[in-house]
Amino acid sequence: MxxxxxxxxxxxxxxxxxxxxxxxxxxxxxxxxxxxxxxxxxxxxxxxxxxxxxxxxxxxxxxxxxxxxxxxxxxxxxxxxxxxxxxxxxxxxxxxxxxxxxxxxxxxxxxxxxxxxxxxxxxxxxxxxxxxxxxxxxxxxxxxxxxxxxxxxxxxxxxxxxxxxxxxxxxxxxxxxxxDHPAYISALAASVRAHWQAHGRADRLIMSYHGEPERYLHNGDPYHCHCHKTSRLLAEALGLDADDYLTCFQSRFGREPWLKPYTDDTLRGLPAQGVTSVQVICPGFSADCLETIEEIGVENRGYFMEAGGERYEYIPCLNSExxxxxxxxxxxxxxMQGWSAKPFDAEATQARARALGA
Missing domain, CATH: 3.40.50.1400 (Rossmann fold)
Known part of the structure; x- marks a missing residue:
């Protein structure tokens, strides 16, 4: 067939x-x-x-x-x-x-x-x-x-x-x-506020997104722009100033340039600038996975602490919150707007079918 x-x-x-x-x-x-x-x-x-x-x-x-x-x-x-x-x-x-x-x-x-x-x-x-x-x-x-x-x-x-x-x-x-959907931005902001309420704020909020080759951006892929808009809207929802947060990109692979700044290089450089406490969130990931739990939660934490950082916290993905x-x-x-999604009435459907001679 x-x-x-x-x-x-x-x-x-x-x-x-x-x-x-x-x-x-x-x-x-x-x-x-x-x-x-x-x-x-x-x-x-x-x-x-x-x-x-x-x-x-x-x-x-x-x-x-x-x-x-x-x-x-x-x-x-x-x-x-x-x-x-x-x-x-x-x-x-x-x-x-x-x-x-x-x-x-x-x-x-x-x-x-x-x-x-x-x-x-x-x-x-x-x-x-x-x-x-x-x-x-x-x-x-x-x-x-x-x-x-x-x-x-x-x-x-x-x-x-x-x-x-x-x-x-x-x-x-x-x-x-x-x-940039208001419900998504609101959910992200709620997760950050909940973390702040439990742990207090850090010197910087790092918003880390999965990277991709830089040439994709130049060829018209909107990903880079979407990431920065998410960061801006989240910062506005949280009342952050431009110096309170950073947007960067992780998980690069191969030798060609990927979207910058790189998360690992950023975290290595912050302590020398006097930023010794950070909280990291990954707004591009809807669920925690290897790239968030191990790469951000462990590997990049090591880079920051080895460079002189004193406090590093990962804010989990939204998951099923x-x-x-x-x-x-x-x-x-x-x-679904414009589509009928009323609860199914089996008896009414069968009655209509009988009336039509089905």
Whole structure:
């Protein structure tokens, strides 16, 4: 069969709205083999690495996949939980909390699932699950507040690839970004205020975002601009002056220039400027993961303290905190505007079907 559909499809099945939240993905285990499989899929995506294809595949298979998996597995072991990777755990919890929040209002007429762009829980499987439950209108919410080609763009690529194989396509609303949405900014501000209330303020609030090659910016990717707008709006919500916070970028890879300033270099240089206490937040990450827990919470803490810093605190991601779920619920409900999402009345639907002679 050329096009996928629903097996034994019932045309009397009530139409539903689906919500699919997505994140990047995670290896199945903190082991070399699992990391090699995951990194092979992730780094083979031309959205992620924009290098001439043949050259990059030679580098990837000849060097990177023979060196990086073991190193990455060692890092993942430091953050792994009994339920798996932190990213998987938090994303699952976010989807569950969002499902409960929406079902309070809409009942089973709104169905919520989560998917990962790479690795387990792929988009195709979760989409099939939603369609099998009668979803005919779909909201896709990539959990990347700031648009970037390697994240949000790649998610759309996977969605489009799946849809090209579908017999029937749903009405689609795709959330490309929410970097300046008031509900998201409010949730970030609430998390910082809660940390301040518990621990007091530091000399600087560092807002660290995942980096990307600088040439992506020059080629039109809006990510850099989105990050700085998020920082500005968060600073305004917190009443910060320009000297109270910094925006920087972490997780660079390779030799070419990435977005600056770099987080590690920034933290190494601050003590010499008299800044001995910092609090770091990662507004571009919706859920804690290796890059926040280990890279920011441990590695970069070491850089700052070794350079003469005295106090370093990491403010966790929003994860499944109530303020975050409230913000995500707001985003989804805005996307659902104009779509009927009343709780499903089975008896009324069957009565209409009988009246039409179905």
């Amino acid at each position: 050329r096009y996928r559909g629903q097996q034994d499809y019932d045309h009397r099945q009530p139409p539903r709205i689906g919500v699919l939240v997505t994140n990047l993905g995670t290896p199945d285990a903190p082991e070399k083999g699992a990391l090699r499989r995951y990194l092979k899929e992730f780094l083979s995506d031309p959205r992620v690495v924009e290098v001439p294809r043949l050259l990059w595949l030679c580098i990837l298979h000849g060097i990177i996949l023979n060196i990086r998996p073991a190193r990455s597995a060692k890092a993942y072991r430091t953050v792994w939980t009994e339920q798996g990777s932190p990213l998987l755990l938090h994303t699952r919890e976010q989807a569950s909390a969002l499902r409960k929040a929406l079902q309070k209002t809409y009942g089973d007429s709104v169905q919520v699932e989560f998917a990962m762009r790479y690795g387990s829980h792929p988009l195709s499987e979760q989409l099939q699950s939603l369609f099998d439950r009668g979803v005919q209108r779909l909201v896709v919410l990539p959990l990347y507040p700031q648009y970037s080609g390697p994240t949000t763009g790649s998610t759309f690529d996977a969605l489009a690839a799946d849809f090209r194989q579908r017999r029937w396509l749903p009405e689609l609303r795709f959330v490309a970004q929410y970097h 109530p303020v975050h779920i409230e913000a995500l619920t707001t985003l989804v409900e805005e996307q």
